[in-house]
Amino acid sequence: xxxxHLLVLSTALVFTGAIAQQAVAPANxxxxxxxxxxxxxxxxxxxxxxxxxxxxxxxxxGVDGNAAIALYPKLAGQHEQYIWRQLKMYKxxxxxxxxxxxxxxxLTEQDMRDIGAYFSQQKVxxxxxxxxVIAQGPNAGKKFYEVGEKIYRSGNATNDVPxxxxxxxxxxxxxxxxxxxxxxxxxxxxxxxxxxxxRAGTVWGKDKNANVIMSxxxxxxxxxxxxxxxxxxQGLHKAGKPTAK
Ligand code: HEC
Ligand code: HEC
Numbered sequence: 262x263x264x265x266h267l268l269v270l271s272t273a274l275v276f277t278g279a280i281a282q283q284a285v286a287p288a289n290x291x292x293x294x295x296x297x298x299x300x301x302x303x304x305x306x307x308x309x310x311x312x313x314x315x316x317x318x319x320x321x322x323g324v325d326g327n328a329a330i331a332l333y334p335k336l337a338g339q340h341e342q343y344i345w346r347q348l349k350m351y352k353x354x355x356x357x358x359x360x361x362x363x364x365x366x367x368l369t370e371q372d373m374r375d376i377g378a379y380f381s382q383q384k385v386x387x388x389x390x391x392x393x394v395i396a397q398g399p400n401a402g403k404k405f406y407e408v409g410e411k412i413y414r415s416g417n418a419t420n421d422v423p424x425x426x427x428x429x430x431x432x433x434x435x436x437x438x439x440x441x442x443x444x445x446x447x448x449x450x451x452x453x454x455x456x457x458x459x460r461a462g463t464v465w466g467k468d469k470n471a472n473v474i475m476s477x478x479x480x481x482x483x484x485x486x487x488x489x490x491x492x493x494x495q496g497l498h499k500a501g502k503p504t505a506k
Pocket of ligand 1: 321356357358360
């Protein structure tokens with residue numbers, strides 16, 4: 262399945278607004294905006310070949326993609342082409358990280374697809390949402406994850422925050438393809454880092470490959486919202502099926 266350059270970026274922005282209004286629409290490839298991201302000509306990855314190549318990633322991301330350290334993202338269950346896209350952006354500098362630049366620099370696009378195919382077949386082991394209660398402010402007495410769950414499912418119209426679920430799915434599984442990552446089970450610290458950066462305006466990709474959706478979606482989040490979303494997502498997974506694919 263190929264999401265090619267179907268729509269220009271301005272269209273994607275208009276759609277983001279539309280999604281904010283129809284808050285609780287379930288993730289559905291038909292209703293979610295198509296972003297003009299690079300989809301590349303490379304052939305699908307080979308998970309077997311990817312397993313061997315993923316040895317270089319195990320120290321930080323875990324042998325099966327379930328990273329043990331909270332600052333390293335879990336890659337288990339992440340979509341093959343999403344992994345490919347990110348690796349390509351690390352290599353080109355369009356996503357800025359010194360560690361991953363060095364690691365991606367030696368990979369070909371086919372390596373990226375193969376590694377992506379391997380990790381996409383692993384099962385993400387979700388963590389737990391923590392039970393911390395909010396001490397002050399209008400949400401005092403609620404748990405952080407409850408605040409996160411509400412935004413995830415329905416957004417926050419007052420601050421122009423769209424329902425995350427519309428693109429990332431009710432169980433946080435995202436969608437196959439290069440664009441919509443799985444978030445369910447991810448380390449809260451990692452998610453929180455990303456949301457802080459998106460809120461500050463970080464965009465991954467340059468020119469036609471730029472994806473402004475998250476810098477828009479995160480603009481209206483408070484610190485409390487980010488903490489709530491991050492802990493909610495850490496525990497989010499499909500009932501009876503811990504994998505987010
Ligand atoms: C020394 C530790 C380390 C190693 C080894 C490592 N990574 Fe990473 N990886 C990181 C860090 C740190 C990040 C987050 C970087 C950022 O802030 O963007 C990351 C992020 C990623 C992401 C983005 C994930 C997302 O959810 O957006 C992908 C994909 C990835 N790494 C793949 C790999 C692959 C494939 C390898 C092996 C070839 C590898 N990494 C090896 C530390 C490492
Ligand atoms: C309109 C679709 C859309 C909505 C709504 C949306 N996202 Fe995203 N999200 C994306 C896309 C697309 C990316 C990948 C960006 C890229 O690759 O450049 C992304 C990436 C992310 C990432 C980085 C994942 C990783 O592995 O590094 C996080 C975290 C995230 N979104 C959280 C959220 C949260 C929380 C919300 C709700 C407040 C939300 N998103 C709403 C489309 C969306």
